[in-house]
Amino acid sequence: MKKLWRLASAVVGITALVWLLAQPGDSSPAASRSQRGPAAQTTSTDAAAQLPQFEAFDPVAPTLSPAVRDLPLAPNEPTLDREVNPRLNLNADLIEPPSLGLPGGVDPLLARQAAAAPQAPDDFLTPILNFDAQGYTFLNPPDTVGDAGPDHYVHAINHGGGTSVMIYDKSGGVVAGPIYLDALGSGACANGYGDPIVLYDTLADRWLLSEFAGTGNWLCVYVSQTADPTGSYYAYAFNTPSFPDYPKYAVWSDAYYVTANESSPSVFALDRSQMLIGQAASSQRFTAPSLSGFSFQALTPSDVDGSTPPPAGSPNYLMRHRDTEAHGPSGYPTTDLLEIWAYDVDFTTPANSSFTKIADIPVSEFDSELCGFFSFNCFPQQGSSTTLDPLREVIMWRLVYRNFGTHEVLLGNLVTDVDGTNHGGIRWFELRKSGANPWTLYQEGTFAPDQHSRWLGSIAMDGSGNIAVGYSVSSSSMYPSIRYAGRLATDPAGTLPYAEGNIVAGTSANGSNRWGDYSAMSIDPADDCTFWFTNMYSQNGNWTTRLASFKFSQCGTPDFSLTAAPATLSVCAPDDAVYDVTVDGTLGFNSSVTLSATGYPAGTTAVFAPNPVASSGSSQLTISNTAAASRGQYTIEIAGISPTSTHTTTVGLDLSTALPLLPIQLTPINGAVGAGTQPAFTWTTDASADDYTFELATDAAFTNIVVSAGGLTTGAYNLAAPLAHGTTYYWRVTGSNGCGAGVSPVFSFTTEPPVGSCEMGTVPATLFAEDFETGAVGWTSSGTQNTWTLSTASVHGGTYAYHAVNLDSASDQRLVSPDVALPAGSDTLLLHFWNRQVLEASQTGCYDGGILEISTDGGSSWTQLQSQLLTDPYNGTINSSYGNPLAGQNAWCGTQDWLDSIVDVTEFAGSTVNFRFRVGTDQSVGREGWYVDDVTVEACQPGSVDVTLGGGAPIHWLAGEDVTHTVTVHNAGIVTETFNLAVTSLWPAALAAPSVTLAPGESADVDVVVSIPAGTLPGTQETTTVTAVSATNPAIGAQVDLITRVSGGYQLYMPVAVRAQ
Known part of the structure; x- marks a missing residue:
């Protein structure tokens, strides 16, 4: 039977190979790892070092489709269950990064959300409409998407025949559909394959629908002939160099921008002006460098919300997140990055088009390692061993853009492991840009209030600056469900106090691990206040989709927001603490705002200048006379009062009155040999220290620091990954507060040899x-x-x-x-x-x-x-x-x-x-x-090394003088070896030689000069440690401690009379 089994396997394999080879084009959906398959990886640790690649393509002439309202309905006939374009790993050389986790073990923004006072249930947390939309279509996942227009909501999902589209009115009634989207197309696009996109173009009052084709490499794009989504569409088929997996679209003034997961992250610009009038439209394509560490990669383009377009000539902004522990670069031990790329298109002279990374925005640490970096199985669901895809690789669609006139906004979200246990949470962020100034982080938060995982988020902002984010939620005790949360523009920064709204609770587990691959939160252009959210959930053993709307009752009312920076300030008395306070008026708010503060230290004064502040203006809060206050951490509440509303925000003050005491290392002990590769580092702490920074290096001068962790508040640090075997490391701890920093002595230790190596000694x-x-x-x-x-x-x-x-x-x-x-x-x-x-x-x-x-x-x-x-x-x-x-x-x-x-x-x-x-x-x-x-x-x-003291330390030496010690290095081994010498001391100390080479049984004397600082009191002593380590086997070494003591002495001082001039 063995041969028969192998023969059957071979027949299946040959059949699959023949099918793959029969597909037209460079690659087909099945052959291209489409639907989030791995993209080619770079070996560079700095993706920015790779130059983007550019192509310009000839214009594509459209066809005019039949009216949607006249098309036959798409049947939902039972078929064999299938996965939409199963993601295949075609890169066998892909190397998964190690799991490093968060430096502090938990997401640093969780505490901020936990401290936010939850709002009582109100209109926002009660959906206006909430109903099941299109249902199970015998495949996974549905790729649920939709958008709201002035009078309609257009909804789309994957279907056995490609994309299924349904059009609703604003009451939830069906106006048209379901229809197959490929009924609008021709040629290759007459055979659609899914990954639908729906966008309402608020700047042109048109609709854009899209999917990719079932054969070849095609983006099938449909732009409505009028504002009516049930009418006819200009149908375009854009050919791409390779399969355009996971395409995501965005509306911009000068183009429709499309990103895709090809062999590297790609971005296309489609000539929007020509597409809106049904003329031949050209396209251009740039590629971004790949990140090392993700098996699937794509940028996310920014999509305009609201009626105000971007400033004239503004490029489209595209973004991706960069977990620096996984993707590099080094040098970001306590932050990760949001990359911003700018695509400036010129369809008249394509050579003038540019695609440039313009910023790396530091953000609080997040953790993209969710059940590894490659797995499509992670989040548990009740009643099933099947776990769900975490969608860790991209900033979730849409990346929202708004232009408020006074400033521009980019708003987005991604999933992060909040505590190192594959526990998903929503990390959201808002960036702002004013005039010609660069983009900066305005606020960020993480939402993970309990044991359930939250992911597959989509986020939007209304015309008043209020935010809503919808997402999936699931755990081993919860079926996959849909929820949402939100915040007013006036709420404390980085928080979602309106939580949670329940859209629907799942009643069963999903049979497939595929989940998503995306959801859609949009804002109603009719009022610029109502949010619409569509997503998938599980019922009756399969998925279905849901559509809900909700709004803040405060939207549309003139108001102001109040912010202050920095969020926390460390100050050393008697210095002042100074904070910048900003008042931002919205929707025509035109009243002045009076500022006040509470919670500042007793004995100090708090003054705002100016006060009151205009409807949109700034002030400085100065906390002075800090010398009269006690050391401690204070939370200062700043209130802004206008005739119509009051808002508050808080800032932190860490007030210090003296330098912290030096940390003293406890474990591992200095010179330890045979330490584990993940030793527990501990040290003494001082209540006056705000935090500690731990550093680990491979050299005593710390020119090669391999671990650096700041913001530590306890006297302990645990490594996220093992160290190398048989290697000598050096470590130190710095305690800091507003008055400065105190650095511990440098300690060293040598890790145990690897398995199968000779033991120590x-x-x-x-x-x-x-x-x-x-x-x-x-x-x-x-x-x-x-x-x-x-x-x-x-x-x-x-x-x-x-x-x-x-x-x-x-x-x-x-x-x-x-x-x-x-x-x-x-x-x-x-x-x-x-x-x-x-x-x-x-x-x-x-x-x-x-x-x-x-x-x-x-x-x-x-x-x-x-x-x-x-x-x-x-x-x-x-x-x-x-x-x-x-x-x-x-x-x-x-x-x-x-x-x-x-x-x-x-x-x-x-x-x-x-x-x-x-x-x-x-x-x-x-x-x-x-x-x-x-x-x-x-x-x-x-083969041990024995270091002994050859000369004792003189005991009658005075401050300001040099003491010479002598150590003897003896080779007790059986081979000639070189021994590297190192010295650590709080007083200046120097070795006469950095190393010695000794034959078996040979010894050598080496002088060590210790300089006693001037002014050191009699009776003071210092321990100077000398280590000798084998150059060929760092596991072999020894140390000796040298004691230098200051004795009493006399110095003669002559009085000098100074005559007044």
Whole structure:
């Protein structure tokens, strides 16, 4: 049956291959990892170093579609369940970043949201309309989308026939549909495939609908001929260089902008002015550099809300988020980034078009690692083992743009792991830009109020600056449901006090892991106040979609918002604390605002200048006379009072009156050898310190800092990832407050050696080495159908390696080493060999495989080595059904690139042994085979370094003088070594030599000069630590402490009379 099973698998594979090859174009949806498949990755850690690529395309002539109202309804006939364009990883070399998590363990913005007073249920939290929209269409996911116009809401989802469109009136009644979107198209676009987009163009009073085609690489774009979405559409088919996966559209003054996940993130500009009048329209395309660390990548374009267009000549702004721990660059230990790109299009002279990254906006740390960086399974749902796609890779559509005249806004959201447990939360942000000034972060927040995960968000802002965000919510105790939250423009920055509104609760789990891939929050252009949100949820074992509307009753009323910066200020008495206070009027607010403050320290004064403030203006709050106040942390509430409303905001004041005490390191102790690769770092704390900064480096001068974590409020730090084995590290802690900083001494430690290395205090001595470059003297091979031979086909080093073929017939092939004498009394004996295997595996184990055996009697008997394998354990048991001579034995199989396999053979000390590499194959299916290269046997023997004090510290030395100590470095090992020396001291100290090279048993004296600072009091002493570490094995080292003590002394002072002039 084995051959029949393999034959069936081969038929399926060949059928799939033929289907793929039959698809037209460069790549098809199925062949292109579409729907968020992995994009090609860059090996650069700084994506900005790669230049964008540009293409301009010839104009495309449209056709005019039939009127939507006249089209036949799309049937929803049962079909085989399918996944819309399953995402395939076509990049086998993609490397997933390590999981590093958040520096502080939890999202730094959670506390801000938790401190916000929740608003009582009101009109906003009670939907106006709330009903089921289009339902399950026998595929996953639906890609739910829609937008509101003056009189209609247009809704679209994926369907077995491409995209299904439904048009509602503002009461929820069906006006037209469901219709297939491809009924509007022709040519390739007559066969739609999904990923729908719906946008109402508020600047032109038109509708834009889109999907991609089922064959080839096409964007199918439809622009309504009039403001009526039920009428005819200008139908365009834009060909793209590769499959335009996950296309996201945005309305802008000069173009319709489209982003996609191609082989790299791409962005298209479509000639909007021509499309609005049904004329031939050209397109242009730029590509952005890929980020290392995401398997799927796309930018998100900014889409205009409101009736005010962007300033004349303004480029479209595109954005993506950058978790610096995963994507780089280095140098951002406590922040992550929002990249902003500007696309300035010129359809008349395409060479003038530009696409430039204009900003990296630092934001609070977020964590994009959700069940890894590649997995499409993460968030749990009640009653099912199927977990849902977290959609971690993109800023969720839409990225909202608004122009308020006084300032411009970019508003967006993404998902983040809020506590390192794959617990999803909504990270939202608002950027602002005034005039020619750059974009800056105005506010940000994270919403994750309980144990449930929230993700798949979409966000919008009404004409008064109020915000609503809708999302999915699910957990092991909740079926996938839909909720929303919001804030008034006057609420405390970074908070969503209006939470939560329940749109619908799910009643079942989703059968597929695919979820989303997006939802849609939009603002009603009829009043610029009503939010419309559509998303998917689960009921009756399948998904369906929901549509709801809601609004703030405050929208449209003239009012003002009150903000203050910085959010927290650290001050050292007697300095003043100064805050900038801003009043922003909206919707014609024209009253003055009187400012006041409470909560500032007793004994200080608080003055605003000016006060009151005009309807849109600024003031400065100055807290003075801080010398009269007590040290501490204060929350100052600032109130703004107008004739019609009162608003408040808060700022923090950390008041210090003296420098903090120096932190004292506790663990690991200075000079520790054999520390774990994730040691617990602890130090003493001082109540006067605001926070601490932990730094870890590979050198005592801290020129190569590998970990830096600031804002720590406890005396402990845990590494997010293991350190390298057998490496010396240096660490220090800085305590800071408003008066300055105190830096601890520098401590060092050396991590334990890696598995399969000699223990601390021992060094390897080579007993046997074979690189197969000189004919492999003493090696023999035998067995049935033996193919062991020296080969150049694949090697670890040099030119030759031994190779045995994985035959498609039964064989037992044996390669035996020469005699190897293992001396008695050795601490550890280790066999190393490099090997590469391509041996046939089964689903649960091995069909063919390789094993390692040892003989202590010249080959008369052999024992398989199993428990002795320190690395590279066997992959599984060899199947016993197909004639393999090694059936039933554990073996190596499958595909493994060159690997250093390490075996502990200490138990055979005192014996002369042979090693046997043995390959067993069965009766069918061959593979490349097994390669063995660079075989060594090592004994771990004493090789310690002993550092002793050769001269005592003088005890009668005065402040301001130099003391010379002498240390003796002695090599107690068995090989010549170089020892690197280092000195740490709070007083200036210098070594006469940075290193010494010693033969076995040799010693050397090295002077250490310690300078006693002038003015040091008698009786004061300082400990100076000297370490010596082997240059070839950092795990070997020792240290000595030198004591320098200041004794009493006399100095003569002569009085001087100064005559007044």
